[in-house]
Amino acid sequence: MGLVDPALEYFVAVYETGSVNGAARRLFIAGSAISRQLARLERELDTALFERLPTGLKATAAGNAFAAYARRTIAEAAEIASELRAGEASSIVSIAGSEGTVHELLPAVAARASLRYPKLRIRLRRATASAVSEMVRDGVVDLGVTFNLSLAAGVQVRHAFGAPVHALLRPGHPLAGKAGLSFQELSAFPLVLSPQGATSRALVDAFAARIETSIDPVFETDDTAATIRFVTATDAVALLSRVSLGALDAAAVATVPMREPEFQARSIQVQIPVGRALHPAAEVLAGLVVETLEQASGA
DSSP, X not given: OOSSOHHHHHHHHHHHHSSHHHHHHHHTOOHHHHHHHHHHHHHHHTSOOEEEETTEEEEOHHHHHHHHHHHHHHHHHHHHHHXXXXXXXXXXXXXXXXXXXXXTHHHHHHHHHHHHOTTEEEEEEEOOHHHHHHHHHTTSSSEEEEEESSOOTTEEEEEEEEOOEEEEEOTTOTXXXXXXXXXXXXXXXXXXXXXXXXXXXXXXXXXXXXXXXXXXXXXXXXXHHHHHHHHHTSSOEEEEEGGGTTXXXXXXXXXXXXXXXXGGOOEEEEEEETTOOOOHHHHHHHHHHHHHHHHHHTO
16 A cells, blocks of 8 residues: 555656556556556646657656656655554544544544554544535645535545445345335335435435425434444335445345436545645555545445
C-alpha cells in the first residue's frame, strides 16, 4: 500500500523509462491503467506532462517540474512510512464519515492502520454527507469518506467508487435470491429508510416522485446496525449500499441490487481539502481507505 497517489509513482516510472510500456514492465501493472492515471493527472493539472512522440514520451517543461514534486513526495512518504512502522512517529489523523461508512468500513480501516502503525492515533467523527464535506473544506478533519450524488464545493475527491443502492433483506425473505429487484416489487413489503438528508433517501424520494408514489417507511433510522437488526427480525426491506455492510456474513443478511438506473447514481468518495497537502500520516489512512474500497468493489 502506497502512502501517495499511485498516479505519482506511475508518472515517475513513465518519466524515467520514457514510455508507458517501459513503466508497465517496471511496475508490473497494465499499461492501460498507467495511461488512465496519466490522463487523470493531466486533466487535474490542466496541462500536458508529456509530448507523445513516435519514439515514446518526452516530458514537457511542466512534466520536468512535476517530476521533482513527485519524486520528493514519494521519498517523503517512504520516510514517514519507515518511521511509522518503527513506532518512532506519533501522529493524529482526524477523519469524518457518513453513517454508511462508520458502521463497518472506517472502523476496519482504523484497525488495520493501528496494527501496521502502533503510534498512529485516529479520531473518527460521524456526520451527514453534506457535513462531512464541510468539515473537510473547513479543515476540521484531514479526510472525509462519504456517499455523494455530485461533487461537493471546496473539496477534492481523491478517489471515488460506485456505491449503488441495494435491497437488504433477511435470509429466507420472499424476495431474497433474486438477481435484481424493481421498486414495484418492494411495494408489497414494509420499507426501512434513512432519514431525510441521506443520499440513499434522496435517491428513493426522487424516484418515488418521478413515478408519483408516496413513501411511508415503517422504520426510519440513520443507524446501520439498527437497520440490520430490524430487517433480520421482520419482512421489511431496507435500501442501502453494500459498502455499509462491510464483511457481514451472507448467512445473516441478503442483498439484492436494484434494477432501476436511478439507484446506481451514487458514489462513495474519499475527500481531501483543496489546495492543502495532506500530512504523511493522513496519506497513510487515505491509502488504506482506498485500498479497502478497491478490495470491496473489485476494482
